[in-house]
Amino acid sequence: MVGGVSVGGGAPVRIQSMTTTHTSDTESTLAQIGRLAEAGCEIVRVAVRNEADARAIRAVKDGSSLPVVADIHFSAALAVLAVESGADKIRINPGNIGGEEQVKRVADCVRAHKIPVRVGANTGSIEREYLMRYGRSAAALVESALHGAALLEKYGVEDIVLSVKASSVPLTVAAYASLAEKTQYPLHVGVTEAGTHESGVVKSSVGIGALLLRGIGDTVRVSLTEDPVEEVYAAKRILRACGLEKDFVDVIACPTCGRCEWDSMRLAAEVERMAFGAKVRRTIAVMGCAVNGPGEAKDADLGIAGGRENCVIFKKGEIVRTVAREQAREQFLAEVRACIGEEE
Amino acid sequence: MVGGVSVGGGAPVRIQSMTTTHTSDTESTLAQIGRLAEAGCEIVRVAVRNEADARAIRAVKDGSSLPVVADIHFSAALAVLAVESGADKIRINPGNIGGEEQVKRVADCVRAHKIPVRVGANTGSIEREYLMRYGRSAAALVESALHGAALLEKYGVEDIVLSVKASSVPLTVAAYASLAEKTQYPLHVGVTEAGTHESGVVKSSVGIGALLLRGIGDTVRVSLTEDPVEEVYAAKRILRACGLEKDFVDVIACPTCGRCEWDSMRLAAEVERMAFGAKVRRTIAVMGCAVNGPGEAKDADLGIAGGRENCVIFKKGEIVRTVAREQAREQFLAEVRACIGEEE
Numbered sequence: 154m155v156g157g158v159s160v161g162g163g164a165p166v167r168i169q170s171m172t173t174t175h176t177s178d179t180e181s182t183l184a185q186i187g188r189l190a191e192a193g194c195e196i197v198r199v200a201v202r203n204e205a206d207a208r209a210i211r212a213v214k215d216g217s218s219l220p221v222v223a224d225i226h227f228s229a230a231l232a233v234l235a236v237e238s239g240a241d242k243i244r245i246n247p248g249n250i251g252g253e254e255q256v257k258r259v260a261d262c263v264r265a266h267k268i269p270v271r272v273g274a275n276t277g278s279i280e281r282e283y284l285m286r287y288g289r290s291a292a293a294l295v296e297s298a299l300h301g302a303a304l305l306e307k308y309g310v311e312d313i314v315l316s317v318k319a320s321s322v323p324l325t326v327a328a329y330a331s332l333a334e335k336t337q338y339p340l341h342v343g344v345t346e347a348g349t350h351e352s353g354v355v356k357s358s359v360g361i362g363a364l365l366l367r368g369i370g371d372t373v374r375v376s377l378t379e380d381p382v383e384e385v386y387a388a389k390r391i392l393r394a395c396g397l398e399k400d401f402v403d404v405i406a407c408p409t410c411g412r413c414e415w416d417s418m419r420l421a422a423e424v425e426r427m428a429f430g431a432k433v434r435r436t437i438a439v440m441g442c443a444v445n446g447p448g449e450a451k452d453a454d455l456g457i458a459g460g461r462e463n464c465v466i467f468k469k470g471e472i473v474r475t476v477a478r479e480q481a482r483e484q485f486l487a488e489v490r491a492c493i494g495e496e497e
Numbered sequence: 498m499v500g501g502v503s504v505g506g507g508a509p510v511r512i513q514s515m516t517t518t519h520t521s522d523t524e525s526t527l528a529q530i531g532r533l534a535e536a537g538c539e540i541v542r543v544a545v546r547n548e549a550d551a552r553a554i555r556a557v558k559d560g561s562s563l564p565v566v567a568d569i570h571f572s573a574a575l576a577v578l579a580v581e582s583g584a585d586k587i588r589i590n591p592g593n594i595g596g597e598e599q600v601k602r603v604a605d606c607v608r609a610h611k612i613p614v615r616v617g618a619n620t621g622s623i624e625r626e627y628l629m630r631y632g633r634s635a636a637a638l639v640e641s642a643l644h645g646a647a648l649l650e651k652y653g654v655e656d657i658v659l660s661v662k663a664s665s666v667p668l669t670v671a672a673y674a675s676l677a678e679k680t681q682y683p684l685h686v687g688v689t690e691a692g693t694h695e696s697g698v699v700k701s702s703v704g705i706g707a708l709l710l711r712g713i714g715d716t717v718r719v720s721l722t723e724d725p726v727e728e729v730y731a732a733k734r735i736l737r738a739c740g741l742e743k744d745f746v747d748v749i750a751c752p753t754c755g756r757c758e759w760d761s762m763r764l765a766a767e768v769e770r771m772a773f774g775a776k777v778r779r780t781i782a783v784m785g786c787a788v789n790g791p792g793e794a795k796d797a798d799l800g801i802a803g804g805r806e807n808c809v810i811f812k813k814g815e816i817v818r819t820v821a822r823e824q825a826r827e828q829f830l831a832e833v834r835a836c837i838g839e840e841e
Contacts, residue, residue: 202788226788277793289796320749322738326710345793348750349766354695355702355734362703363710366670378750378762378783390699394666405664406692406722418722422693439722444546444570449621449689452633 155196155269156220156241160314160372161339166365166397167372168388169196169341170381171224176213177205183216185381190218192385196372198222198244207234214239222271229255233262242314244271247301248280260308269312272301275345276319291327294319298332313338314372318345322360333369342370353377354387358394365395386429402428402493405450406439417441417459420482424489431493447472455492457485499540499613500564500585504658504716505683510709510741511716512732513540513685514725515568520557521549527560529725534562536729540716542566542588551578558583566615573599577606586658588615591645592624604652613656616645619689620663635671638663642676657682658716662689666704677713686714697721698731702738709739746772746837749794750783761785761803764826768833775837791816799836801829 154160160167170189174181176199186197197219201207207223214221222242223235229250232243236259243263247256263270274297276289283300287293294317302313315338317328325344333340344360357375364370373391375384392398406421421439428437438456440446443465446458451470458465464481466474466488476484498504504511514533518525520543530541541563545551551567558565566586567579573594576587580603587607591600607614618641620633627644631637638661646657659682661672669688677684688704701719708714717735719728736742750765765783772781782800784790787809790802795814802809808825810818810832820828 275793277795320747321740322706323710323740345751348748349762349769351698351730352734352737352748352769353750354698355706355731356738358699358702359706359710359735359738362666362699363707366667366703366707376751378765386695387699390696391703393696394700394703396665396667403664404692404696406697407689407720418693421722425693425696449619451621 155222158195158220160196160269164371166370166392167195168193168385168392169198169222169372169374170194170384170388171198171200171374173381174199175202175206176200177203177209179209179212179216182209182213186213186217186219188382189385192382193389194219194381194385196220196222196242198224198374201225201231201235204231204234207231208238210235210238210240214241225250227251229258232259236262236266236268240268242269242271244273246273246278247304248297249278253304256304257308260305260310263312264309267312269314270305270310271314271316271341272298272305273316273318273341274298274301275317276321276324277345291317291324291331294324294328295332295335299335302336302338314341315339316341316343318343320345320348320356322356322363325360326363329364329369330367339371340369341372341374343374343376345376349378350383357387358391361388361391362395365391365397400432400434402431402433402435402437404428404437404439405453407441407446407449420457420485423482423486427486427489428493433493435492437489437492455488457481499566502539502564504540504613508715510714510736511539512537512729512736513542513566513716513718514538514728514732515542515544515718517725518543519546519550520544521547521553523553523556523560526553526557530557530561530563532726533729536726537733538563538725538729540564540566540586542568542718545569545575545579548575548578551575552582554579554582554584558585569594571595573602576603580606580610580612584612586613586615588617590617590622591648592641593622597648600648601652604649604654607656608653611656613658614649614654615658615660615685616642616649617660617662617685618642618645619661620665620668621689635661635668635675638668638672639676639679643679646680646682658685659683660685660687662687664689664692664700666700666707669704670707673708673713674711683715684713685716685718687718687720689720693722694727701731702735705732705735706739709735709741744776744778746775746777746779746781748772748781748783749797751785751790751793761801764801764829767826767830771830771833772837777837779836781833781836799832801825 201223220241223240224244225232280297283293283296319325375387404425436453438450438453440458443458443460447467450456465472545567564585567584568588569576624641627637627640663669719731748769780797782794782797784802787802787804791811794800800811809816
C-alpha cells in the first residue's frame with residue numbers, strides 16, 4: 154500500500170509520475186499534483202534535495218489527493234526527515250545512502266512508520282562491485298537492486314518495490330525480465346532518461362509495453378523531458394494498448410490511403426479528445442473509405458466511413474445511416490456523445 | 498527482393514509506408530514519395546483502386562527512388578494490370594480476389610514478373626471458415642494468412658511475405674508470435690488502424706517493439722491517421738529504441754524533476770532535431786542537474802548538466818568545461834556539431 158493505493162499482488166497496474174517543481178514551493182507542487190491527478194495519475198513522486206523539501210512534504214501531503222513518494226539521493230538524514238514529514242513511500246538507493254549504519258537508520262524509520270521503500274537501481278548508480286563483475290549489464294542492474302533489497306531486509310524491511318531502469322530499451326527489458334524471475338517484490342517499471350517527447354514516448358512504449366505484455370510490472374512511470382502531465386497521458390495510452398485498462402473508448406482510425414475521400418484524420422483526433430477521459434468500454438472507428446471501413450471495423454460499437462459525397466454511420470458493422478458529407482461531422486459527434494453516455 | 502531492397506534473410510528491418518494520394522495523380526504521389534524517401538522510408542506502397550491507379554504505377558515507378566508496392570483489394574484484373582505496369586511487389590488477400598481461378602491468374606503473372614506477394618490478413622478480412630472455427634482470434638488470423646500463402650504456393654508462387662495485423666495490440670503480438678513459429682516467410686509487421694498520432698504512435702511502438710525485441714519482423718509499417726512522413730519518423734524511432742539501428746545519435750534527457758535548475762527540455766529537443774538524420778553512433782545527454790547528470794550519463798559521448806549559474810559540459814562522464822548558463826546553449830550546440838561530425 155502506498156497511502157491508500159495498492160501496488161502489486163493482483164492490483165491494477167498503477168500510473169505514477171514525478172513533479173518538476175521545487176517541492177518546498179508547496180503551492181506550485183500542489184497545483185501540479187492536481188493536474189496530474191486529473192489526468193489519471195495515481196501516485197506522485199517529489200524530489201527531496203534539501204531539508205526544506207523534506208519538511209514541505211507535510212504540507213504537500215495535506216493538500217494532495219494522491220499518495221506522495223519522496224525521492225532521495227545520498228542522505229539518510231533527508232530520508233528520515235521525509236518519512237517523519239509523512240511521506241507515503243520513499244525511493245532510495247541503499248548503496249549510496251552512506252553505509253550500512255545509515256541504511257539501518259532509514260530502515261528503522263520506515264518500519265516504525267509502516268511505509269514501503271523503492272530500491273531504485275539504474276545504470277548510473279550500479280554498485281561498484283557489480284559494475285566490476287558484470288559491466289554495465291542487465292546482471293549488474295539486477296544484482297545491484299537485489300543487494301539493495303537484501304540490505305533493507307537485513308534491518309527488517311519487507312515492504313519493498315524494485316526498479317532497474319536503463320536508458321537503453323533492450324537493456325531495461327532484459328533487466329526487468331531477469332529480475333522478475335528472481336524476486337516476488339512488486340516492480341516499478343520504466344525507461345530512464347527516455348528523452349524528448351517524440352523519442353521518449355516511443356522508448357517508453359516499447360520498453361514498458363514489452364514488459365507489461367509479458368505480465369511484468371506493477372506500477373509504471375513514463376519519463377519525459379517535459380510537463381509530467383504528458384507522462385500520465387502516455388502511461389494511460391500504454392496501459393490501454395496493452396489491454397490493461399478495460400473501461401475506455403478505443404478510437405480506431407485507418408491510415409488514410411489513396412482510397413480516402415475525406416479528412417478523416419481531423420475527425421478521428423476530435424473524437425479521441427472528446428472521449429479520452431470517458432470510463433466506458435467502447436470502440437469507435439473513423440475510417441477513410443466506405444470500401445474497407447464498415448468491414449474492417451466490424452467490431453466497433455460506432456463508426457463512420459467517408460465517401461465522395463456521403464458518409465455512412467455504422468454500428469457493429471451494420472450501416473445505420475447515410476449522411477451528406479457536410480453534416481457528417483456534426484451528426485457523428487452527436488452519435489459519439491450518445492455512445493459514450495454523455496448528456497447532450 | 499522488393500525492387501533493389503532485400504527483405505528478410507538477415508537483411509536489416511526495412512521501413513515502409515503508404516502514400517495517401519490518389520495514385521493516378523502521379524505528380525502528388527511522386528512528391529509524397531520523395532518526402533518519404535528523405536525521411537528514411539525504404540519501400541513505399543500505393544493504393545490501386547481502379548485502372549487509372551494501376552496504369553499510373555508505370556510513371557510512379559519511373560519517378561520513384563523507392564521500390565513500389567501495389568495494394569489491391571478484390572480484383573485480380575487490377576493486380577495483373579499493376580504488375581504489368583511494373584509494381585515491385587503486390588499486396589493482396591488471396592481469399593477475397595474472386596476465387597481460385599483468379600488466384601491462379603495473379604500467381605501466373607507474379608511468377609512471370611518474378612516479384613514477391615504479400616498476403617495481408619487482418620481482422621477485417623479473415624476467411625469466413627477460420628472466423629467460424631476460431632472467432633476473431635490470433636489463430637484465425639494466422640490460419641487465414643497461411644491459407645492465403647498455400648493458395649499461392651499451389652500455383653507456384655514462393656516469394657511471399659506475410660502479415661497478420663489487428664487493431665488490438667495484444668492480438669497483433671499474439672498472432673505474429675504464433676505465425677513466426679509456423680512459417681519461414683519474411684514477416685511484414687504492423688498494428689492496423691492504430692489511430693490518431695498520439696495513441697497510434699504508442700500502439701505501434703508497443704506492438705511492433707514487442708515483436709522486434711523478440712526478433713520477429715523483417716519490415717515494419719507504422720499506421721497513423723496523418724501525413725505518412727510521421728509514420729516513417731515513428732518507425733525509425735521504434736527501430737532505434739529496439740537497438741536495430743546502430744548509427745544514429747541517441748539523445749538522452751532526464752525527466753526534469755525538482756532538482757532541475759534550467760530549461761533542459763528545450764535544449765534536448767533542439768539537439769534531437771539537429772541530430773535526427775546524422776548517421777553516426779553517438780550518445781548525447783542533456784541533464785537537468787549537476788547532482789545526477791554526469792554520473793547518470795557516464796556513457797554519453799557528450800553531455801551537459803545544468804546548474805543554478807553554471808552548466809558543466811562532460812564527455813564520457815568526465816567534466817571538460819564549466820560554462821556560464823547564458824553561454825551554455827550556444828557552446829553546447831557547437832560541441833554537438835563537432836560530435837556528430839558536422840562542419841561548422
